Amino acid sequence: MFEGAIDYLQVLDEQGNVDQANFPKDLTDQKIVEMYKYMLFARALDAKMLSLQRQGRAATYAPLIGEEATQIGSAFAFRQQDVFVPNFRQHGVFLARGFPLDNFFIYWKGYEDGGKVPENFNGTAVCVPVASQMPHATGIAFALKHMNKDAAVISYVGDGGTSEGDFYEAINFAGVWKTPLVSIIENNQWAISVPRKDQSAAQTLAQKAFAAGIKGVQVDGNDLFAVYKAVSDAIASSKSGPTLIECVTYRMSMHTTSDDPTKYRTEEEVAEWKKRDPIARVKAYLVRKNLWNDEMEKQTGDEQLKKIDEAVENAEQFKPDPRSMYENVYSFMPDTLKAELDAATAANFWQ
Amino acid sequence: MQMNMVSALNDALSIILKQDSKAVIFGEDVGKDGGVFRVTDGLQAKFGEDRVMDSPLAESGIIGAAIGMALAGLHPLPEIQFAGFMYLGFDQLVSHAARYRMRTRSTLKVPMIVRTPVSGGVRALEHHSESPEVLYAHAGGLIVVEPSGPYDAKGLLIAASKLEDPVVFLEPTKLYRLFKEDVPEGAYEVPIGKANVVKEGSKLTIVTYGTMVPVVKSVVESKKTDAEIIDLRTINPLDESTIVNSVKKTTRLLIVHEAPLSFGVGAEVAARVAEKAIYELEAPIMRVASPSFPYPDPGYERYYVPTEKKVAEAIDKILKD
Ligand SMILES: Cc1ncc(C[n+]2csc(CCOP(=O)(O)OP(=O)(O)O)c2C)c(N)n1
Ligand SMILES: [Mg+2]
Numbered sequence: 001m002f003e004g005a006i007d008y009l010q011v012l013d014e015q016g017n018v019d020q021a022n023f024p025k026d027l028t029d030q031k032i033v034e035m036y037k038y039m040l041f042a043r044a045l046d047a048k049m050l051s052l053q054r055q056g057r058a059a060t061y062a063p064l065i066g067e068e069a070t071q072i073g074s075a076f077a078f079r080q081q082d083v084f085v086p087n088f089r090q091h092g093v094f095l096a097r098g099f100p101l102d103n104f105f106i107y108w109k110g111y112e113d114g115g116k117v118p119e120n121f122n123g124t125a126v127c128v129p130v131a132s133q134m135p136h137a138t139g140i141a142f143a144l145k146h147m148n149k150d151a152a153v154i155s156y157v158g159d160g161g162t163s164e165g166d167f168y169e170a171i172n173f174a175g176v177w178k179t180p181l182v183s184i185i186e187n188n189q190w191a192i193s194v195p196r197k198d199q200s201a202a203q204t205l206a207q208k209a210f211a212a213g214i215k216g217v218q219v220d221g222n223d224l225f226a227v228y229k230a231v232s233d234a235i236a237s238s239k240s241g242p243t244l245i246e247c248v249t250y251r252m253s254m255h256t257t258s259d260d261p262t263k264y265r266t267e268e269e270v271a272e273w274k275k276r277d278p279i280a281r282v283k284a285y286l287v288r289k290n291l292w293n294d295e296m297e298k299q300t301g302d303e304q305l306k307k308i309d310e311a312v313e314n315a316e317q318f319k320p321d322p323r324s325m326y327e328n329v330y331s332f333m334p335d336t337l338k339a340e341l342d343a344a345t346a347a348n349f350w351q
Numbered sequence: 352m353q354m355n356m357v358s359a360l361n362d363a364l365s366i367i368l369k370q371d372s373k374a375v376i377f378g379e380d381v382g383k384d385g386g387v388f389r390v391t392d393g394l395q396a397k398f399g400e401d402r403v404m405d406s407p408l409a410e411s412g413i414i415g416a417a418i419g420m421a422l423a424g425l426h427p428l429p430e431i432q433f434a435g436f437m438y439l440g441f442d443q444l445v446s447h448a449a450r451y452r453m454r455t456r457s458t459l460k461v462p463m464i465v466r467t468p469v470s471g472g473v474r475a476l477e478h479h480s481e482s483p484e485v486l487y488a489h490a491g492g493l494i495v496v497e498p499s500g501p502y503d504a505k506g507l508l509i510a511a512s513k514l515e516d517p518v519v520f521l522e523p524t525k526l527y528r529l530f531k532e533d534v535p536e537g538a539y540e541v542p543i544g545k546a547n548v549v550k551e552g553s554k555l556t557i558v559t560y561g562t563m564v565p566v567v568k569s570v571v572e573s574k575k576t577d578a579e580i581i582d583l584r585t586i587n588p589l590d591e592s593t594i595v596n597s598v599k600k601t602t603r604l605l606i607v608h609e610a611p612l613s614f615g616v617g618a619e620v621a622a623r624v625a626e627k628a629i630y631e632l633e634a635p636i637m638r639v640a641s642p643s644f645p646y647p648d649p650g651y652e653r654y655y656v657p658t659e660k661k662v663a664e665a666i667d668k669i670l671k672d
Contacts, residue, residue, distance in 0.1 A: 059649045060476050088476075110474065110650030128478045129436055130408055163407035164439070193384035194405050264383045322654035329644040336613065340642050349654040350661035 006206045006246075008218045011225035014276050016284030024229040029291055035076050035224060036282045036292065039068040041304045042092035043279065045101075048308050049091075049108060053257045057316075059110040062089045066222075066252030069278030070186050072096055073227030074247075077235060078154055083144070084123035085137040085155035087130065089186065093156070097123060101307065105315035112328075113318065122151075130191075131161035134170035134183070141179035141242070152180040152238035154231065160191025162205050171212040171244060180238035182231060187221065188251035189273075193264040206246035214242045221247030222278040249278070322349050354534040357527045359501035360390045360466075363508040364428065366538050368398050371426055371512065376403045378413055378430030387432055388468060388527055414440030414465060418447050418517075421461040426512070431467040434521065435478030440465075441486070448517035449492030464511050464518045469497070470562045470609050472525040472656055474649040480524075481646055482561070482610035487519045488587035488619075494543060495586040497521040499564035501532045503584060506541030514543065523562045530565075546590035548597070552579035555670060556597040558620050559607040560586065563657065567607050570662045578666070586616055594620060595627045602633040603669050609656055612640035634672035639665045 011022045052058040071092030107114025127133035137155035144151045174181040185205050189196045209216025219226040234243035250273040286292035326341040382405040385392030395403040417427035431437045451461045471480025488495045498504035511518040559567045560583040571578050598604045606617035617638040
């Protein structure tokens, strides 16, 4: 008879108290401060993107606010050699992994040029078709193992994404092939207007791991330390097989800038989650330990805003070259496409 | 009543749900949210959660379940949120919806309408601007319909709901709210499989559909070209006779679509005209379409989607030849 249970991990509670038994040993004060700064950075970046979008200076954007602990906690658990496989909301992970900010803004302005993957970034591109990145993650993990690399894959998918066949197929393959895959479910309770309960009758999303025969754990996704610990542990054990980690968090804002959440969810629900804010909790912890104060917060905020504004400025200077579309389709230029390009160039792209 | 395409479609769905007790609508965010484009707005409140329901996020599941419902006697009208995500359900469409009737010698059928937004021009992210009509048309066994305005949208959707066949109903996002038009109250049908001669003319036939219909109309109007404009309305089955008869009269053919040039609907139309009327042509057939690669990110779409200027240049050239 099969029996299973899903553990729920919380290390740092809403008031900033720590469960010492589960506190990750490698989390130094300095590292926590660094992570906290990145949480602030991610939130500031998010706010900037929203304002740019509202001014018509950016394309559609999916905000991350509320999900900073899941994103920054996991990003800091990565080793340099680990591979990041995002969906489309993991801007915080891109930021923490050192993705060039200029390119970030160019990409979200609507140009593939910003999607260039820097050398040594060890990551794939933003992936819009929900969950379709999951089999890639499994394939990359297979390749790493096949080539005897000491590296794992950390992939992201939403609560909604766990309903797609690609999600199940990916974790099933990972289980059979015992690939070094750490699959994070960023469960922010909503898939646009569809609540978590209408996505699956399963009590937890982590338990989907059972069907694939892999490890599964549920963590407080608004708890920086719990996310960090769960992902670090999963990376450490990735040589012996994959882990599915459900981070229970909340999408504090709209699905994207095209969405109006007042149509389908209550203010009360949002207010309830606001009390569990992932940033406030780390701040309470740091302030109590005398590692942080308002002055530092102000200074950090100013520095980050400066970096953001500079990057936005650089992105505004970007000039698209329509020829680049034609030149990046194949490894070579087919005659028929060359003819299309020549006609377009001669006509100045019919502008 | 003056309506945009979203309201016209909403009205048609409401009529279908009222007239046909077997009809059910489901898909991602179609319930409370009313769909991301609001095409199903208010329908759940009006008809109940048994008839208009949200589904989990899974396109193969949506289309596959719709096929099952249809086989069992319901009349499903699933919505796929964007055509760019319909590929996940592509297998169900081409392997089953398209083949069930043939496979069972018409003893089992799949009456259903898969509605999905198509095409670009609305500054959307990757995968939200696809024009994949030819993929469905090429499969065979699937009726492929694409309205270009509110009146046609309502009439075509109601007509499609009378068919026993699987219908892929493509709704150009750009036209959802672009203009209003007089739309009759109550049920009426615009025939499936019949092209619409939008404007008569004698020097040139322009075959188009979807997003390019308003573009072509505008160019022809401003240039005062003596062109006959044909809006396909239904892509499969193609209304070959309307096209061929028009070309025999005008002796010139230009095809305009937003989907990529290579292997597109234009190629099919050109081939049929070449087969049936090549000796009547006074100029080589021309096509205006997007370039032969996938739809770019929104910053580049102005360089990708055919502009009025591109259409105008083609008209000048074909009339000169
Ligand atoms: C295959 C696919 N279907 C539909 C969509 C449209 N869509 C974009 S995001 C989204 C909801 C995703 O929910 P979830 O997986 O929970 O991620 P979240 O947006 O909450 O981060 C939907 C339906 C899509 N991008 N891809
Ligand atoms: Mg979600």
